[in-house]
Amino acid sequence: xxxxxxxxxxxxxxxxxxxxxxxxxxxxxxxxxxxxxxxxxxxxxxxxxxxxxxxxxxxxxxxxxxxxxxxxxxxxxxxxxxxxxxxxxxxxxxxxxxxxxxxxxxxxxxxxxxxxxxxxxxxxxxxxxxxxxxxxxxxxxxxxxxxxxxxxxxxxxxxxxxxxxxxxxxxxxxxxxxxxxxxxxxxxxxxxxxxxxxxxxxxxxxxxxxxxxxxxxxxxxxxxxxxxxxxxxxxxxxxxxxxxxxxxxxxxxxxxxxxxxxxxxxxxxxxxxxxxxxxxxxxxxxxxxxxxxxxxxxxxxxxxxxxxxxxxxxxxxxxxxxxxxxxxxxxxxxxxxxxxxxxxxxxxxxxxxxxxxxxxxxxxxxxxxxxxxxxxxxxxxxxxxxxxxxxxxxxxxxxxxxxxxxxxxxxxxxxxxxxxxxxxxxxxxxxxxxxxxxxxxxxxxxxxxxxxxxxxxxxxxxxxxxxxxxxxxxxxxxxxxxxxxxxxxxxxxxxxxxxxxxxxxxxxxxxxxxxxxxxxxxxxxxxxxxxxxxxxxxxxxxxxxxxxxxxxxxxxxxxxxxxxxxxxxxxxxx
Numbered sequence: 001x002x003x004x005x006x007x008x009x010x011x012x013x014x015x016x017x018x019x020x021x022x023x024x025x026x027x028x029x030x031x032x033x034x035x036x037x038x039x040x041x042x043x044x045x046x047x048x049x050x051x052x053x054x055x056x057x058x059x060x061x062x063x064x065x066x067x068x069x070x071x072x073x074x075x076x077x078x079x080x081x082x083x084x085x086x087x088x089x090x091x092x093x094x095x096x097x098x099x100x101x102x103x104x105x106x107x108x109x110x111x112x113x114x115x116x117x118x119x120x121x122x123x124x125x126x127x128x129x130x131x132x133x134x135x136x137x138x139x140x141x142x143x144x145x146x147x148x149x150x151x152x153x154x155x156x157x158x159x160x161x162x163x164x165x166x167x168x169x170x171x172x173x174x175x176x177x178x179x180x181x182x183x184x185x186x187x188x189x190x191x192x193x194x195x196x197x198x199x200x201x202x203x204x205x206x207x208x209x210x211x212x213x214x215x216x217x218x219x220x221x222x223x224x225x226x227x228x229x230x231x232x233x234x235x236x237x238x239x240x241x242x243x244x245x246x247x248x249x250x251x252x253x254x255x256x257x258x259x260x261x262x263x264x265x266x267x268x269x270x271x272x273x274x275x276x277x278x279x280x281x282x283x284x285x286x287x288x289x290x291x292x293x294x295x296x297x298x299x300x301x302x303x304x305x306x307x308x309x310x311x312x313x314x315x316x317x318x319x320x321x322x323x324x325x326x327x328x329x330x331x332x333x334x335x336x337x338x339x340x341x342x343x344x345x346x347x348x349x350x351x352x353x354x355x356x357x358x359x360x361x362x363x364x365x366x367x368x369x370x371x372x373x374x375x376x377x378x379x380x381x382x383x384x385x386x387x388x389x390x391x392x393x394x395x396x397x398x399x400x401x402x403x404x405x406x407x408x409x410x411x412x413x414x415x416x417x418x419x420x421x422x423x424x425x426x427x428x429x430x431x432x433x434x435x436x437x438x439x440x441x442x443x444x445x446x447x448x449x450x451x452x453x454x455x456x457x458x459x460x461x462x463x464x465x466x467x468x469x470x471x472x473x474x475x476x477x478x479x480x481x482x483x484x485x486x487x488x489x490x491x492x493x494x495x496x497x498x499x500x501x502x503x504x505x506x507x508x509x510x511x512x513x514x515x516x517x518x519x520x521x522x523x524x525x526x527x528x529x530x531x532x533x534x535x536x537x538x539x540x541x542x543x544x545x546x547x548x549x550x551x552x553x554x555x556x557x558x559x560x561x562x563x564x565x566x567x568x569x570x571x572x573x574x
Contacts, residue, residue, distance in 0.1 A: 053193065268304075271474025302373065310369075325353070382503065400506055408450075414450065432467050548560060
């Protein structure tokens with residue numbers, strides 16, 4: 001037992017007026033006298049919502065967490081946290097990740113809890129919960145909702161998101177009927193849970209294991225698998241022990257843990273969105289992490305997992321093949337095996353007990369699924385602070401390319417012109433989309449994987465180089481350059497690109513350049529400054545977000561939220 005006094009004692013342990021008030025009102029929930037004997041009070045931050053399939057099972061999982069907490073001698077108290085349904089929120093769920101993080105941080109700090117179980121699943125919910133908990137830095141553990149079952153259509157498996165993009169392009173190219181398209185819709189999402197591909201939700205769930213902040217097998221167990229309920233019970237057990245041992249997020253999510261997350265991300269062919277989330281989380285913890293680390297650390301890590309969008313299988317198959325522990329075992333000497341985890345054992349000990357049950361799904365370092373994956377971090381005069389590219393999702397022949405820019409000034413311009421048969425574009429062109437970064441949209445939406453012009457699709461071409469300051473869904477694919485920083489709305493060079501400009505991509509050498517001379521760019525910058533319009537958002541969260549949000553290479557956090565503050569609250573409420 002740690003010597004550090006419990007936070008909850010300051011509210012529930014006092015035999016005075018303040019203690020009377022704190023205990024009396026919480027007793028109305030059905031808690032008896034004897035639970036206020038100094039037991040750890042465990043908060044359960046639950047992002048359950050009927051608006052999102054990802055989190056619809058969390059209400060049930062919370063009950064199993066509570067069982068585990070009670071069994072281990074703690075007192076569970078559930079509280080709500082904002083849910084961020086990726087497929088429902090507009091203009092983009094990413095706009096609200098930092099708001100969730102603020103809510104979670106202040107809910108934990110303000111309330112008399114000693115530790116917290118974080119329940120989440122969908123893309124931005126996981127990083128938002130982790131960021132909030134890291135900022136307070138009391139004992140915490142994460143439990144994901146789990147993935148949905150494999151999608152089914154016309155006798156084969158289909159994947160969340162990945163096949164949406166594929167089918168949509170097929171309809172636009174005249175290769176798939178609208179009736180078949182609608183039929184696929186009915187079979188894609190067959191149960192509660194997050195996307196069944198290695199999209200952002202499954203990527204971030206997997207990275208919680210690499211970071212050590214969840215128990216093993218957190219990512220791969222399907223949402224409807226009874227073993228996830230067992231995992232919830234064990235998570236409740238562990239958080240009580242973490243409180244007793246005073247093990248905090250900062251003790252677990254160290255530099256080694258982030259390096260493990262980057263290595264696992266590469267081995268999984270994980271979502272590009274993980275880059276901004278890990279950067280933001282590291283910023284909350286004070287862990288030094290840069291955009292360049294994602295390229296440097298992962299260069300020796302090949303693609304080991306054969307899952308959509310980089311492969312053919314789905315999360316249910318990944319579970320049966322061995323899940324994240326099996327991949328960590330295959331990474332072997334690359335992995336930082338001495339890193340600690342909330343399970344009370346090291347990553348090396350977890351990996352040592354893991355096995356691979358299906359070599360079609362999980363490869364080896366000697367016979368990987370593909371070459372070094374992860375993300376490539378590009379630099380050049382078009383992206384002086386960086387841009388990223390996911391090579392495992394790209395067309396190899398396009399990774400070195402020079403082409404003429406076809407420019408869309410914003411998303412409305414893109415939608416208005418992309419289907420125009422007179423659009424001046426050919427298969428060698430480079431599509432450029434502006435105004436979709438953190439400030440510009442606002443919120444940096446998943447629109448970077450622009451659908452190709454029908455006139456190009458009808459020639460049989462299925463990929464082109466695309467560049468934007470946006471993100472793309474982790475389920476998407478293509479030769480898509482994302483997260484260009486600084487973004488166009490912040491005055492980055494992307495704002496200066498014009499139709500017909502030549503752009504050179506040299507992926508192997510990590511460069512991206514606008515082939516326009518400096519004198520001309522200076523003239524364009526002066527014109528851009530003169531024509532710049534004031535923001536249309538003048539109040540509320542939008543205003544605060546636009547005024548304070550950082551660029552993609554810094555994690556898209558708000559500038560005043562970087563770092564952490566004490567969990568201590570000295571003043572009483574009455």
